[in-house]
Amino acid sequence: MADVFSIDSDRIVRAGHAALARIADPIADPVAPAVRHLAAQMADHMERAGGVGLAAPQLGVSLRMVVFFVPASRVTSLPGDSAEPLTVLINPVVEAVDREIELGLEGCLSLPGLRGVVPRFKSIRYRGFTLDGNEIDRTVSGFHARVVQHEVDHLDGILYPARMTDLTSLVYVDEVNARGGETANG
Numbered sequence: 001m002a003d004v005f006s007i008d009s010d011r012i013v014r015a016g017h018a019a020l021a022r023i024a025d026p027i028a029d030p031v032a033p034a035v036r037h038l039a040a041q042m043a044d045h046m047e048r049a050g051g052v053g054l055a056a057p058q059l060g061v062s063l064r065m066v067v068f069f070v071p072a073s074r075v076t077s078l079p080g081d082s083a084e085p086l087t088v089l090i091n092p093v094v095e096a097v098d099r100e101i102e103l104g105l106e107g108c109l110s111l112p113g114l115r116g117v118v119p120r121f122k123s124i125r126y127r128g129f130t131l132d133g134n135e136i137d138r139t140v141s142g143f144h145a146r147v148v149q150h151e152v153d154h155l156d157g158i159l160y161p162a163r164m165t166d167l168t169s170l171v172y173v174d175e176v177n178a179r180g181g182e183t184a185n186g
């Protein structure tokens, strides 16, 4: 089992790495010490890179775990969108609450420098497990819903450009910042 958790590089891998293009494996034992260790490494990489979310495949580890948080500055006025501390979600499952779609600008630590406008479900229900083996079952909206959809997509080999409906909005962040755009980076 140890080799499952070995990290082949001490960096966030970028688009083109095999781990970002495959369906990640479920985690058999969420309370295993190796899972907690991996989650800590993910949180550390995320924070050092200035992101708001990271999925295990972004460290080259093909397992179904994500970490994220919701900064107060990103919270929208939608019900179910509130600031959230660092959250570890193991074996997450996401479903849309309704079919309502919202557009928002996203970035990805595996596509450094780029941003794009991505349609996401405005509200989702997600379930999964914590590092203590407890079940998480949340219904959320807005930024919270967006970051979870972005990170869980990584577990299925999907990078945000594959969700975009208008690729003319795929731009470099330097140019976006020059216009004062709001971004999500995971």
Ligand code: NI
Pocket (backbone or CB within 6 Å): 107, 108, 109, 110, 150, 151, 154, 185, 186
């Ligand atoms: Ni990402």
